[in-house]
Amino acid sequence: MWDRWRKGETIHQIARLFDRGHSSIQRILAEAGGIEPPQRHRAPQALTLEEREEISRCVVARLSMRSIAARLGRAPSTISRELLRNGGVQGYRASQADALAWDRARRPKVCKLVRNQTLARVVAAKLKLQWSPEQISGWLRHVYAVNKDHLVSHETIYRSLYIQARGALKKELLEHLRRRIQPVLATPALLNRF
DSSP states (O other): OHHHHHTTOOHHHHHHHTTOOHHHHHHHHHHTTTSOOOOOOOOTTSOOHHHHHHHHHHHHTTOOHHHHHHHHTOOHHHHHHHHHHTTHHHHOOHHHHHHHHHHHTOSSOOOHHHHOHHHHHHHHHHHHTTOOHHHHHHHHHHHTTTOGGGOOOHHHHHHHHHBGGGOSSOGGGGGGSSSOOOOBOOOHHHHHTO
């Protein structure tokens, strides 16, 4: 599809080739901004599907995390995190864990304040009370200690304020910060850093 788009074929021609509606092709192109996204690949240090299958076999054999780690040449903390993220010792499934890891690695991530509008409203209310992002983050950590969905770092709050393309907090809230700094114009290169 991308080769044909680059060669200048129309959306309708490409859609006919794939026996799809033109709106499907248009949606895919629009999501990527008309530019072919780079091929995704795993980080060299990430666990592979084979390593996850070995973890699964070792868990069934009731081996300790240290022995699993030694077997794979990994740190015990890596094995511990892997199991905690993916159902624990009882519910660990290698293929499911691998698929979830692939999804979690997707970039760029949607800003937490965009995903959680309740949290965004709480942050905005505190900003209007002249609280600093550091104070807001600390208060949230104290009040919502058990609810990780309501925790946000001060860096995320600053990014949401200064990079308006993230769309999480309104730029009018900038006037409530103690220091007056001009917002950064969001360029694609800058957005990819976050």
